[in-house]
Structures are given as structure tokens and as C-alpha cells.
Amino acid sequence: MLSILGKPRALCDGVNRREFLTIGSLAMGGLTLPSLLQAEAQAGIRSSHKAIIMIYMVGAPSHQDMYDLKMDAPSEIRGEFRPIASSVPGIQICEHMPCISRIMDKVVPLRSVHGSPNGAHDSFICYTGRTTANQPPGGWPSVGSVVSKMRGSTTAGMPPFVGLAPNAGHPPYGSPGHPGFLGIGHAAFRPSGPAQKDMVLQGISEDRLKDRRTLLGSFDRLRRDLDSSGAMKGMDEITSQAISILTSSRLAEALDVSREPKHVRDLYGKGDPKNYGDGAPRNLEHFLVARRLVEAGARVVTLNFGRWDFHSNNFAGLRDTHLPLFDQGLAALIQDLHDRGMADDVSVVAWGEFGRTPRINNNAGRDHWPQVGGGLVAGGGIRTGHVVGATDRLGGKIEDRPIHFGEVLATLYHQMGINPQATTLPDLSGRPQYLVDGFRTMPELI
Numbered sequence: 001m002l003s004i005l006g007k008p009r010a011l012c013d014g015v016n017r018r019e020f021l022t023i024g025s026l027a028m029g030g031l032t033l034p035s036l037l038q039a040e041a042q043a044g045i046r047s048s049h050k051a052i053i054m055i056y057m058v059g060a061p062s063h064q065d066m067y068d069l070k071m072d073a074p075s076e077i078r079g080e081f082r083p084i085a086s087s088v089p090g091i092q093i094c095e096h097m098p099c100i101s102r103i104m105d106k107v108v109p110l111r112s113v114h115g116s117p118n119g120a121h122d123s124f125i126c127y128t129g130r131t132t133a134n135q136p137p138g139g140w141p142s143v144g145s146v147v148s149k150m151r152g153s154t155t156a157g158m159p160p161f162v163g164l165a166p167n168a169g170h171p172p173y174g175s176p177g178h179p180g181f182l183g184i185g186h187a188a189f190r191p192s193g194p195a196q197k198d199m200v201l202q203g204i205s206e207d208r209l210k211d212r213r214t215l216l217g218s219f220d221r222l223r224r225d226l227d228s229s230g231a232m233k234g235m236d237e238i239t240s241q242a243i244s245i246l247t248s249s250r251l252a253e254a255l256d257v258s259r260e261p262k263h264v265r266d267l268y269g270k271g272d273p274k275n276y277g278d279g280a281p282r283n284l285e286h287f288l289v290a291r292r293l294v295e296a297g298a299r300v301v302t303l304n305f306g307r308w309d310f311h312s313n314n315f316a317g318l319r320d321t322h323l324p325l326f327d328q329g330l331a332a333l334i335q336d337l338h339d340r341g342m343a344d345d346v347s348v349v350a351w352g353e354f355g356r357t358p359r360i361n362n363n364a365g366r367d368h369w370p371q372v373g374g375g376l377v378a379g380g381g382i383r384t385g386h387v388v389g390a391t392d393r394l395g396g397k398i399e400d401r402p403i404h405f406g407e408v409l410a411t412l413y414h415q416m417g418i419n420p421q422a423t424t425l426p427d428l429s430g431r432p433q434y435l436v437d438g439f440r441t442m443p444e445l446i
Helices: 033-042 098-102 124-128 143-151 193-198 206-226 231-246 250-255 262-268 285-296 314-339 405-415
Strands: 002-004 021-023 051-057 083-085 092-094 107-114 161-163 271-275 281-283 300-305 346-351 373-379 398-400 424-426 432-434
Touching (some): 051 124, 051 314, 107 398, 143 300, 143 405, 250 285, 262 285, 262 314, 271 285, 346 405, 373 405
Parallel strands (some): 051 346, 161 300
Antiparallel strands (some): 002 021
């Protein structure tokens, strides 16, 4: 962590300030400007830029109660919910997702996602497409960190990778995705609470800030000579982007949803900003903030939603606390991207780390089921209005077209103009590592 201007005290220039800005790993890194412009041109980027919004559905939702209802199964498997028709003939989803049903032509439900090794709660596979086993030195980086490294910032004052996840009782539930061997310079910037209002200079001149930057640089050069781990390089990147944020209001303005017209804020709704148990908030304004961030220049935004681990009272939990809010926020985001002409540039994916058991347990819940789960993708220029994958009559086994997490991430990279089969990044030992583990893009989406 880097704290600029420290804790409340009188500074040497007489300015009294409380903590001005705490930055948890920002990144300027990436390509040279000519290479960056060339890559974006090849990706079809003109007035906009390619971006990804990933919604991690904390704790793993039950796929068979959302996108893959099994009405022909016995009652102890099919559950309480009923399907409704969508805007695409032949595609039905849960009755408690009417907003998504109305924009089915703009989305793709995934009904056969797999890859979770053991059913343990961890967001890692959603962000990396890999398991935590046999990691290279430094660990696998998340999609946000990879894009930060490969593409860098689009503009001064806007981090390439922003995570809207607050801390959670179960740490993986609050993770925005880790930087792994790419280092802290490519970790997510995580805006939160009081720090948000301090993301502008507020009376401290840019010249005075540059003088402090020179002082920081003198210390950094000394420490860099003593540090062979690469950590100081990351700190240099953090300092660089910290200065950019402090000398620009771009990020602070993007985080301020009050700048949106009322009818847009009403479209998204507010939700609940408090963490749900040991999970994440059900904060609908985060969906709006995500759109504002990519519109302002962020390349990857992750947000964590709710806590879907309903081992008991599954149907009450989905019906009363999760599905209506999720349905509203996700549908509003996708529709808003279309209305603003951003849908072809911004990929959206929503999923959890695994699925839930076909059989309902004695507590009216569904337990962990790593064999198959589900998700939803939209935007980014993919082909939409259809379903990919299928499970058997009971929803417990993949019957057609297994979809690995890595395939979805390979497709997201491809839509960003990054070739997942040809691109490698060096780990901390210098060994080149592919972005995904041999998985190719999904032909159904491209």
C-alpha cells in the first residue's frame, strides 16, 4: 500500500489534511504508445476502447434455478421456480429474472461451465481460468492484471484495472482478482468510502506535488538498489499512477453516480451497499459505476455481488434477496451499454465458481457441485441471442458442449485484441507463461 500525505497532521507547508489517498496497487505499465495504438486499431477500436466488466457471483449460484430449469425432473430436483419465455423464441429462464428475459437477444446463457477442481469457495478460477494448484513463481495473474500489463492505461488518471469488491468475511469473496507474477503494479485499484473524495488535489498545486514526487524518487532510487525482487518496480508504477490520479478528476468523477440523470440511476436502482453475510454487497450502483468507469477509460472492472451459497433456504434466498436485484442491475448494465453504443466494445460476464447439487437437501438448499455450473456473457462484439451448452435431464451432468472457464477468458482476451494462443508473459523466474492453459476461443461466440 502507498499512502500519499499520510495520516491527519500539519504538513510542513501548513496544510492540514487527513489521509489524502491510499492506493492499493495501481499500474501505468504496458505497451509503448505506438504499439498500444496499433493494437487497439487492430481490435477495431475507434472512438471507444475495448473493456471487460466481470461480475463475480460470490459463493456460486444454482445454475438450474436460473438459466437451466429442469421441469421434467422429479420435485426433489426441479425446485420451486418456473420458467418464463424470453424475447428469443425457444429460450426460457427463471421467472424471477424478467429483466434478463426481455433482453435475451443481447445475451448468451452458458449452461455447461466446468473447471472447478473440488468445489472449494474461491473466486480464483473466475478471474484466471485456472486452479490454484501448481502455480508458477508469483502465482497466476487475473484477467484484469493481464490486461493492465498488455494494454496499460488509456488515459492519465484512470487505472486500467478497477476492483469494486470491498473486503469480505471470507477473503476470496472480496477479491477483485490478484496480480500474481505480474506484481503489485498491475493489481486492481480498489476505491472505497472516504478515500473517494480525496482522489483530487483539493487546493494542493500540481507543482508542489511534483516537488514531493522528486523527494519520493530519491528514496525510491536508494531502495531500488537494495531490492532485487522486483517489488520496487511495482512501487514505481504505483507512484506514477498515483500522481496521475491526484492531478486529474477523471476517476473521482467516474465514481460519482450523482452525475447521472435520475432516469438512468432509477434504471439501475440502488440495492444494498452492506455486505451480505461474509460475502459481498448487493449494490446495484456498482453496475452503474462499472459502466461509468469503462466509459471513462478503465479496461477491466470487476465487481462482486451477494452471497449465493444457499445450503439452506435456497429458494427463499434467491427469490427474496438475490435474483430480483441481480436481474435488475445486470439487465440495466447490458441495456445501457447498448443505448450508449458501447456494447460492441465492452464484454460482460457474470458467473460463480461452480454449480449446485441437482438434489435439494433436507434444509431446502443446494450444496456444492463442481461438475457443472452456469453463467452469462454479453457484449464485446460476440454473437448473442442463443444458448451454449446443455446438461442432462437432472441438471447434474454435461450432456452437450462442455465450457471451461479458460475458454471464456480466452474469448474475452480475443475480443480485447489479445491473442490468447500466441501471447506469453514471463513469470518471476523468467519462464514464459500463456494467458490461458491451452484453451481456445469459443467459436459459438465469435
